Amino acid sequence: MNTPSLGSKLDVEGLSIGFGEVIVQHDLSFKIETGSIFAIMGGSGCGKSSLLKAMIGLLRPSAGVIHVGTEDYWAASDERRAEIGQGFGVLFQSGALWSSMTVAENVALPMRMLTTLDDASIIALVRIKLFLVGLGAAGNVMPADLSGGMRKRAGLARALALDPKILFFDEPSAGLDPIAAKRLDDLIRELRDGFGTTVVMVSHELPSLFDICDDGIFLDAATKTAIAHGAPRKLRDECDNPTVHAFMNRERPPDDRNGGGDDHDIR
Numbered sequence: 001m002n003t004p005s006l007g008s009k010l011d012v013e014g015l016s017i018g019f020g021e022v023i024v025q026h027d028l029s030f031k032i033e034t035g036s037i038f039a040i041m042g043g044s045g046c047g048k049s050s051l052l053k054a055m056i057g058l059l060r061p062s063a064g065v066i067h068v069g070t071e072d073y074w075a076a077s078d079e080r081r082a083e084i085g086q087g088f089g090v091l092f093q094s095g096a097l098w099s100s101m102t103v104a105e106n107v108a109l110p111m112r113m114l115t116t117l118d119d120a121s122i123i124a125l126v127r128i129k130l131f132l133v134g135l136g137a138a139g140n141v142m143p144a145d146l147s148g149g150m151r152k153r154a155g156l157a158r159a160l161a162l163d164p165k166i167l168f169f170d171e172p173s174a175g176l177d178p179i180a181a182k183r184l185d186d187l188i189r190e191l192r193d194g195f196g197t198t199v200v201m202v203s204h205e206l207p208s209l210f211d212i213c214d215d216g217i218f219l220d221a222a223t224k225t226a227i228a229h230g231a232p233r234k235l236r237d238e239c240d241n242p243t244v245h246a247f248m249n250r251e252r253p254p255d256d257r258n259g260g261g262d263d264h265d266i267r
C-alpha cells in the first residue's frame with residue numbers, strides 16, 4: 001500500500017512558521033534519519049504543534065524547505081503533497097476517533113477512502129493492525145467504551161492503516177497513567193524496530209523522551225528558534241544552555257526565581 005517512491009527521511013532547512021504577520025519559529029534546520037524516533041521539545045506555546053502541522057501539510061511555512069525523501073514537500077502540487085501524505089500516519093492527542101463508528105470501522109476508514117482494497121482484505125488488514133496495538137479483541141467496541149490508553153492505541157491502529165513510512169505523534173502519552181504511557185512508548189519503539197518506521201513526536205513527557213527518543217530539537221519561545229539539537233538524554237546530561245538544562249532536568253530556570261513562569265502550564 002505504500003507509495004514506493006516516498007522516502008522516510010526528513011530534511012528541514014531554514015524553516016519559518018507563523019500565522020499572518022506573527023512568526024512563531026524561524027530558521028529551523030534539522031534532519032530526521034530513517035528509523036529514528038525524533039522529539040520536538042520545548043515549553044508551552046513555543047511552536048511545537050505548529051512545526052508538526054507544517055510537516056504533515058496542515059500549515060504552509062512562511063519560508064524554508066521540508067524535504068520528504070528527495071521531494072520538496074511544499075513546492076509539490078496539492079495533489080502530489082496529498083500523495084506524499086499517504087506515507088504518513090498521524091496520531092493526534094485525543095486519538096481523534098469517530099465516536100459513531102466501532103474501533104474496527106475507524107481503522108478501516110482510511111483504507112476505504114484511499115485504497116481500492118476489497119472488503120475481505122480490509123477486514124483482514126484491520127485485524128492485523130488491531131492485533132499489532134494489542135486491541136485484537138476490541139474491534140466491535142465503540143470508542144466511548146475504551147480507556148484512555150486503549151483509545152490512543154486504537155488511534156495508532158488507524159494511523160497504521162496505510163502502512164506509513166513516517167509516524168507523527170502530538171503528545172502521545174498526554175493524559176495517560178504511567179503504565180499506559182509506558183505501554184504506548186514500548187509499542188512505538190516496537191513499531192520502529194519491527195518496520196523501520198520513522199517517528200516524529202511532540203512531547204512534554206520527560207520519561208518518554210528519555211526512554212524512546214534517539215534525536216530531537218528543542219524550540220525556544222523567547223528567541224523563536226531552536227536552541228538545542230540532540231537526543232533528549234544527551235540534552236539532559238550535557239546541554240549547558242540554562243533553559244534547556246532546566247527543562248530537561250525539571251528545574252526552575254534562572255529567570256524564574258520570582259515565581260514567574262507565566263507560559264509554563266500546570267497540566
Ligand SMILES: Nc1ncnc2c1ncn2[C@@H]1O[C@H](COP(=O)(O)OP(=O)(O)OP(=O)(O)O)[C@@H](O)[C@H]1O
Binds near residue numbers: 048
Ligand atoms: N491557528 C492559529 N492562529 C494563530 N496563532 C496560533 C494558531 N495556532 C497556534 N497559534 C499560536 O502559535 C504559538 C505556538 O503554538 P503551538 O500550539 O504550536 O505551540 P506548542 O509549543 O505546541 O504549545 P503547547 O505545548 O502548549 O501545546 C502560540 O502562541 C499559539 O497561540
